[in-house]
Amino acid sequence: MLLRFQVTNHASIRDEQELSLIAGDDRGARAQRPVPGAASLKAVPVAAIYGSNASGKSNLVDAMSWMRRAVLDSFRRWDPSGGVPRRPFRLRPDPQTHPSTYELDFVVDGIRYEFGFTVDDACVLEEWLACFPEGKRRALYTRTGSDPASLSFGRSLTGRRKTISDLLRPNSLYLSVAAAQNHELLGRLHRWFRNGMRTATDGNFAARLDYTVGLLRRRDTGSSTLVDLLRFADLGVEHLEFSRHDEKYLAEYKRVTTALSEALGRPVKNDGPEYRVTVQHRTEEGVFDLELNEESSGTRTWIGMLGPVLGALAAGSVLAVDELDARLHPYLADALVGMFQNADLNRHGAQLVFTTHEASLLGPHARTELSRDQVWFTEKPLETLATRLFPITDFYVRDSPDSRDNLERRYLSGRYGALPHLDDELLRRVAADTAEGGAGEAGEAVGTEVGETAGVA
Incomplete structure (x- = not known):
């Protein structure tokens, strides 16, 4: 805990x-x-x-x-x-x-x-x-x-x-x-x-994928639960199949990471996925396999999250996720949060800490109700550009804590801050530049350069 x-x-x-x-x-x-x-x-x-x-x-x-x-x-x-x-x-x-x-x-x-x-x-x-x-x-x-x-x-x-x-x-x-x-x-x-205490970020997707495959390999209750959650997400996925990468693939991966280390002047971890994963889809014509890299980014994200989520729920551990909503439908992000909130599903005291932009999780239509003591914000004052972290409860000294209000509406209206400050005057300048053709000429020049570089006529 x-x-x-x-x-x-x-x-x-x-x-x-x-x-x-x-x-x-x-x-x-x-x-x-x-x-x-x-x-x-x-x-x-x-x-x-x-x-x-x-x-x-x-x-x-x-x-x-x-x-x-x-x-x-x-x-x-x-x-x-x-x-x-x-x-x-x-x-x-x-x-x-x-x-x-x-x-x-x-x-x-x-x-x-x-x-x-x-x-x-x-x-x-x-x-x-x-x-x-x-x-x-x-x-x-x-x-x-x-x-x-x-x-x-x-x-x-x-x-x-x-x-x-x-x-x-x-x-x-x-x-x-x-x-x-x-x-x-x-x-x-x-x-x-x-x-x-584990984290889930874009940088450790390969390790998370291997963890998910590890659950499948066990062929026990954890494996069947994972398959159920694959089907629950309504992605059209029936099952996952896996096999170890061959020596040629692993050698090539090591060669690339070694070259990157030399080019950057610092070590680059050789932590590519240990397993080759294929995704099974069932249609009226039968069952068909697709490579993982042929799947949508949302499907890959969900598959990569399932192992750490189920592992945390089973062990009662802490999972910190960066940008939980990235490439996931709001319903899926909501359902994932709900697994940790639900006392029937989360029996061992697992905890989820996550960053997000998905304001609908605060709204009245979310499946999962987040209370005020579970919501935090970050801001960067222009004077320092240093991050400030503060809870939503800071705003309820003068408000009635008993009233159930729409946190989503209040957040998006700017009540709590932590929103980007968009300068409409800059947009008007962009519109003026575009109308005068400046941006168009620049875009044409860039497009020509890219086309010539790529060999495109």
Whole structure:
């Protein structure tokens, strides 16, 4: 269970921003869960983040993903002398002098934990881990510098603490080192970052597709559920078939990624899909197969999402999705959110955090009702171009919280902000330029150049 995520100085996020999944209202109809050690608090199953293009929605998901990768990779994969591969806010004169901080509250095995760290370009500056076994904070360890001598331990943390400390590097997290040394408690927390918190973005489609195929290969209840959801989406899909790519394909993929790495001057992951997927369609003429790349982008998106969604629901884990509505019909996006909201479907406390532009999810005709404590917005003030994250509940201090209103209408009318500011004067100038032929002549020149380059008459 994820309770809170906080980040400072990541990509477009300059100042400290916090996403909370603590429920503001007790709504028993949704799949909310009690917070251990705090009987009066519950965690929401879904958090939706709205905002205009380039407002920083994706960077919030990216910050969650970056923190996860730092925990998983800082000891095993980061170059010992390569510093910290972070992404600080760069729209200020001295970005390298400002550290970045990541922190979250989460629950593992019925106990709440607070974990965070601060890094700069060179090393880990701070790291801390605390638990709340009876509702009171107990420090497990605190790190105040990059060297092992900066570590101090609470009495609650047992195990080979000094052995782990001796292996610590300036640019590796203590949690990462401890997991590699099979520390019992810290290993469990490390596994939560690996299995209990996942992201879905355009960049990891291949891995998500392989995960979906993995469910099909099991030929069990999870496999049949996946097939049912394929048919539920009304895409005309009957089934998926899969086979491993041959050695020639894998060798060619590796050659291309190696060439890209050399051209870009940085590593490019060789993480193409392990399996070749074909999609079966049934018509009155029989069953026919199409290659996955012959399918619509919406069909591919739905197929790539099913594995992570079913995996999260089965394990009670957290899934963060960037642009949930991209290439999906609003009904399908609505249905996917509903799987996490529905207490009958979401029996293990899974959570969905997603960014979206789909305002209809807030409207009265949505199948899934999102409450006010589940809706967040991002904005970028023109003065700083730094992302600001805020909840919709900020707007209800003066309004009656008991009235059920149309959140979609209020959002699109600009009541909450987080909308693009469109300058109609610029459109009038474009219209004037077009009328005078300037844009047409430019378009003709570009079209001629493209045609000549492509060999088109």
